[in-house]
Amino acid sequence: MAAPRGSTSTRVGLIQCVALIAGVALVVFAQPGRAESSPPSPLAQMCRTCHAEAQAEFAFGASLDSLDANTIFDRLRVYRSRSDDGSVMPRFARGMSDQTMQQLAAELGRSAP
Amino acid sequence: MNITLSRRQLLAAALLLPASTASARKRGPRIIVVGAGFGGASCARQLRLYLPNADILLIDRQARFLTGPFSNGVIAGLDEVAMITRHTRDVATAHRVRVLIDEVVTIDPVKREVRTAQHGVHRADRIVVAPGVSMRWDRIEGLHPGNSDAMPHGWLGGTQVTGLRDRFAALADGARIVIAAPPNPYRCPPGPYERASLMAAALQRRGHRNSRILIADAKDDFTKRALFQLEWDRRYPGVIEWIPRALNGEVVRVDTQRHHLWLRDATMPIQADLASVIPAQTAAQLAIDADLTDETQWCPVHPQRFESTRHAGIHVIGDAAIAAPMPKSGFAANSQAKLCAAAIAADLLGKPMPKAMLLNTCYSLLDTDAAISVSGYYAVVADRLSVLSEGISALGGDATQRRSEAEQARAWYRTITRDSFG
């Protein structure tokens, strides 16, 4: 029986189905150097508490959604150079290495356009 | 034989192939989280994120609880109790984990079993223990759980918070309020001083000119002391008096019926119209009974993963854990939960351990529109948790800065409770 027009359903014999799954799996897992999507780092998750994603009404840190990694990295470096303790960010950033800032920025800026 | 699959299902099945064959061999890991406060609730949420197939069970004896943060505002009558009320079932629903409202009576850290009062024994691959603190009743003569309501600490949520609020609201001008501050370490280091500040703010609004607040301290110093004292002088001159331990400030004996408190070496008691006696603290009794504490009565952990140093596979986070130099705060518990969940997931999935870096900020309100704060950034260096950087509000901060920090404190409360409790 033909699948109804416009439906995404497909009737497949069991053997074809297994072959298809195995085929797709082979293609996906045989790709050299395929970057596995890495889980969020705990430190980035801590940042997201205040800089919550897509929860503008709850977030009080500046929204990071629109910032790319370079911008976040630059801002962290500016915070690190500030001597005043008027807000929490300079207090955190002062202890961060360039490497930590780069990793954080890459992760938090990921969703940027 | 024919089967019907959507293209999306086919692709998903193909992508999941190695995982599903692995999970056919072994069911998803079973993890029990004891305590649905800042530490436990946050950890349950992160575990679900890192381990979508895990069976996660969150257990707490309270169906409804009050948060510590902003409870001083409630006690002073400046905030509503509804603002700090959360429900454990809502937390579990938001974080997509199973929930049990029950008392955990024992944890067997070797067999990794949790026994609850009503629902028997539960076995787990990993147990996260986040039960908070218990009070020490052996330090102040005359004070015990049975009469503590007469001098409420209001430190564990519950009815003492509203009881203290009602007693405070009923005070007439000229009242003497005594806050007994505990020795280190204890939950929320700035808490007693924030309580004094907000009570003074409320008394000022009520037009009390003659009421006084005495902080009788078992310590010689406290966090943000210079800032607090400067602001007390500015805002509430002559209202708050602090007596350090060195000047015999420690409360050593009470008579709850007569409302009497004796300071060390004092021959005469202090008569209080309202006393809030915050006893010395230990890790929650459950952690002590489960052999998770050392001679300090707090739980030693490997800071890299917040796993007990005494029992493998058991993790302790939040106030119960020894995590100095981090303070015992809701923010710290939330940070530790995130690191702990990532470490458990990495271990179970055979992946590298996450980098152990942690954040904390403690805001303290001086009034509804003024606050100060202290923050720290921590990392594990040579297997020890160390401060990498820290900072505190400027001593010379003006009213605009204090107001801005009060706004940040309220916004922080909204975001941390949303993050922790959903």
Ligand SMILES: Cc1cc2nc3c(=O)[nH]c(=O)nc-3n(C[C@H](O)[C@H](O)[C@H](O)COP(=O)(O)OP(=O)(O)OC[C@H]3O[C@@H](n4cnc5c(N)ncnc54)[C@H](O)[C@@H]3O)c2cc1C
């Ligand atoms: C007055 C005050 C003000 C505060 N202000 C702030 C602030 O501004 N900022 C901040 O970051 N922190 C603040 N805190 C500190 C904060 O409340 C605690 O640090 C935080 O709650 C610790 O989290 P936790 O998960 O370790 O413990 P809790 O949040 O106490 O959670 C422990 C849970 O374990 C459950 N439990 C314990 N034993 C058992 C058992 N045997 N069976 C079942 N369940 C059990 C309890 O019911 C409880 O729900 C404040 C605290 C107080 C008292």
